[in-house]
Amino acid sequence: MQAIGYYISLPFLYGLSYLPFWLLYVFSDLTFFLVYYIIGYRKKVVHQNLANAFPDRSPAERLTIERQFYRFFCDLIFETVKCLTISERELLRRVEFPEDAAFYETARQQRSIIAVMGHYGNWEMGRARYSLQGVYPNYAIYKPLSNPYFDRLFIGLRTRFDGRLYPMKQAFKGMLANRAELTTTTFISDQTPSPKHAYWTSFLHQPTPVYLGPEKIAQKLNLPVVFVNLHRKKRGYYRIDSELIVDDPQAYKEGEITELHLKKLEAVIETDPAFWLWTHRRWKHKPPA
DSSP, X not given: OHHHHHHHHHHHHHHHHTXXXXXXXXXXXXXXXXXXXXXXXXXXXXXXXXXXXXXXXOHHHHHHHHHHHHHHHHHHHHXXXXXXXXXXXXXXXXXXXXXXXXXXXXHHXXXXXXXXXXXXXXXXXXXXXXXXXXXXXXXXXXXXXXXXXXHHHHHHHXXXXXXXXXXXXXXXXXXXXXXXXXXXXXEETTOOOOGGGSEEEEETTEEEEEOOHHXXXXXXXXXXXXXXXXXXXXXXXXXXXXXXXXXXXXXXXXXXXXXXXXXXXXXXXXXXXXGBOTTSOTTOSOOOO
């Protein structure tokens, strides 16, 4: 059944991918109406997440954020499909990579880099754009999909323009094997680990379990940490903002590096909240007693 669903979907996905952006956004607008007003996809989750994250904002303000998010969420779906076939020229035009990016200064020191970011903006377009830039070969950490056919499809999408991947459970082993090579390894820092083995912190006014992986690997391999914000300039256009937040990771105590990059992400979300992935059940776990 997995194979049947994949082969039925494949021509449709590639057919969409070859459409121009303006037409994809027409479909996105239609999908927004269907998803938000008819299906109500995860509206209870989004509504509760926004209420908990922004208790000081009025219900009307949160409703505005909610609608803006769903519009962006539909754009995100079609933009990601577009990444199957997007050209280098189009990607360069739509995702800005500033000349003063923190990656360049760190690269001049001949040191590999750990980049941390959240599910904010279009991270797939941002990852592809960085891979195209060629500062360093870019490895992304990914969680394999349960459907092996769609897993191969996303691997192909994410390895275009010489993007590289580490499966989540093999990331540290892979980085050790490639430690002689100058690389950037990108971690999505707002994923949800098992609560029993998580580091607990406060994020968007709520107790939140997080992974310590980026911090631990940075300390073991003595790698600088760069925070990345994929800023949405306007519909379909982004800018990769980056900031060196840790230069000497071994000087930090447990949890301090993680707190640093999460506070950066929190500030980005609070400034412009519509472009974070609010459908994610980020707070489904409670702290252990």
